[in-house]
Amino acid sequence: MRRLKAIGVLIAAGVLAAACGTSSSSTPSSGPSGVLTIDNETGGVWTCEFNPFNLTDLPQSFGPVYEPLAFVNTLQSGKATPWLATSWTWSNGNKTLTFTIRNGVKFTNGDPLTAADVAFTFDLMKKFPTLDVNSVWSVLSSVTQTGPYQVVMTFKTAAVPYFYYIADQVGIVDQAIWSKIANPVTYPDLNPVGTGAFTTGSKDCTPENIKYLANRHYWMPGEPKIGTVNYPAFLTNDTANTYLANGQAQWGSQFIPSIKSFYLSRSLDNHYWFPPVANVSIFINLQSSSAPVLQNVAVRQAMAYAINRPKASTIGEYGYEPASNQAGIVTPTFSSWLDTSQAAGYGNNYTYDPAKAISILTAAGFRKGSNGIFVSPSGQPLSFTLLNNGGFSDWVAAVATIQADLKAVGIAITPVNLAATTYETDLYTGKYELGYDAETGGPTPYFELRQWLYSGNSAPIGTPAGSNWERYSNPATDALLNDYLATTNAATQHAIVDQLQKVMLTDVPVIPITEEVDWYQYSTSSFTGWPTQGDPYAQPAIYNYPDWGQTLLHLAPLK
Secondary structure (H helix, E strand, C coil): CCCCCCCCCCCECCECHHHHCCCCCCCCCCCCEEEEEEECCCCCCCCCCCCCCCCCCHHHCECCCECCCEEEEHHHCCEEEECCEEEEEEECCCCEEEEEECCCCECCCCCECCHHHHHHHHHHHHHCHHHCCCCHHHCEEEEEEEECCEEEEEECCCCHHHHHHHHHCCCCCCHHHHCCCCCCCCCCCCCCCCCCCEECCHHHEECCEEEEEECCCCCCCCCCCEEEEEEECCCCHHHHHHHHHCCCCCEECCCCCCHHHHCHHHCCCEEECCCEEEEEEEEECCCCCCCHHHHCHHHHHHHHHHCCHHHHHHHHHCCCCCECCCCCCCCCCCHHHCCHHHHHCCHHHHCCCHHHHHHHHHHCCCEECCCCCEECCCCCECEEEEEEECCCHHHHHHHHHHHHHHHHHCCEEEEEEECHHHHHHHHHCCCCCEEEEECCCCCCHHHHHHHHHCHHHCCCCCCCCCCCCCCCCCHHHHHHHHHHHCCCCHHHHHHHHHHHHHHHHHHCCEEEEEEEECCCEEECCCEECCCCCCCCCCCCCCCCCCHHHHHHHHCEECC
């Protein structure tokens, strides 16, 4: 489960412009109606917890229930539109950001939204750093309410690119509720109180399904148009895909083998679109106590050369997710950022070369044991477990090809395919050796690179990390990432991203395997207003937050 050369202020007569582009803003006489069913295989059942600061819970609440200050569209070069804020301005050399908060918005318990709630939300993340999943307080110095509807954010340095994390990636909570919560880190938030277009909670949720009901007192006139959204849980792709293909759901977000014959052929109303946005990668635990040899860069470089990324793409993803490059630049979405000349010095971006992998290990003093597996000079075998989501059949198949590739050069991999909740917990807390997963990315390649490489995003083993799950730390790299924030000059930003690509090529802290596309299937039989390649008003996959809240504001039942 995501975008920013320059942010402009767009105000649309006090309503959210982004949410009114493809559907009428007038209220139907009957109010919200229709039942939309979502089909997104997560590999686990629902916990019915909706904490907007918890990486496991927030995809189920952020967007439809909790809302951000603004919406930043990754697919439209970081275009920003108002949400809970009506406007914003930069000043003081781009070190001060002032938001005007929308007047007239209420939380679903009737409490009015004010600037105090916004300031409290950010201060809560400062008080409890685990809640600060994008490390916004690494660049913020203060967040102050200056009136009932104005918030001033002061930064340690110029930080315009961080607008994405500040405005788009933080759900605003009710101070009256959250100020009474002793430990918001572990708070399950069973009955979330947000400002969003939909409500849900323990009475509407079971392990098998989350039901979202239209907030009939929502602040935006005429929205939402949908009355009920059902979000059933699926443990495997196969069951989810059959459910979707049979017409039991209208909005899908998972891998479907042979999608044309399995899904498109069932109905002329069935469609799909898979825009590439980030990478599916092998995360290498650089602080693993059971596999300290992973700290040896030669091992990581050898693995990167040994993996046949096109094969993982073809066999695991049917080619729908293209092979990645070691620099981590998603193409064609961000092709203009890829430094091809630099990558040429690293085997053309670590093009599959098993002989090169073996030569790197041999030169570093590794020798093959009697079982064909390399052993370090201190006697540690290159034998690792690889954490994976067992419910994702495409990831399981892709990892099987990676396992075979690495075995061929003398590196043993044992996949550990777990249920989603256990898998996520183990990955975030560093309880793994190798892990297969994807970050969310953002409006430019910088955002995914920051998620991978910024030490402030990580955490000690045993504590959940917001990103940087491999626990990479390099002060020089941190400085580069922060330098990017201090400039709005496109040429300077590109030069910094070039240097970050070199970090990926030399240090290999993460091995991108396939490009993470937005898995997105939709049916036009019952609803209109879907995001399309011609109208990419939001990232279209359900698991993109807060984007899926935008999509629900665009959709309307067919009469």
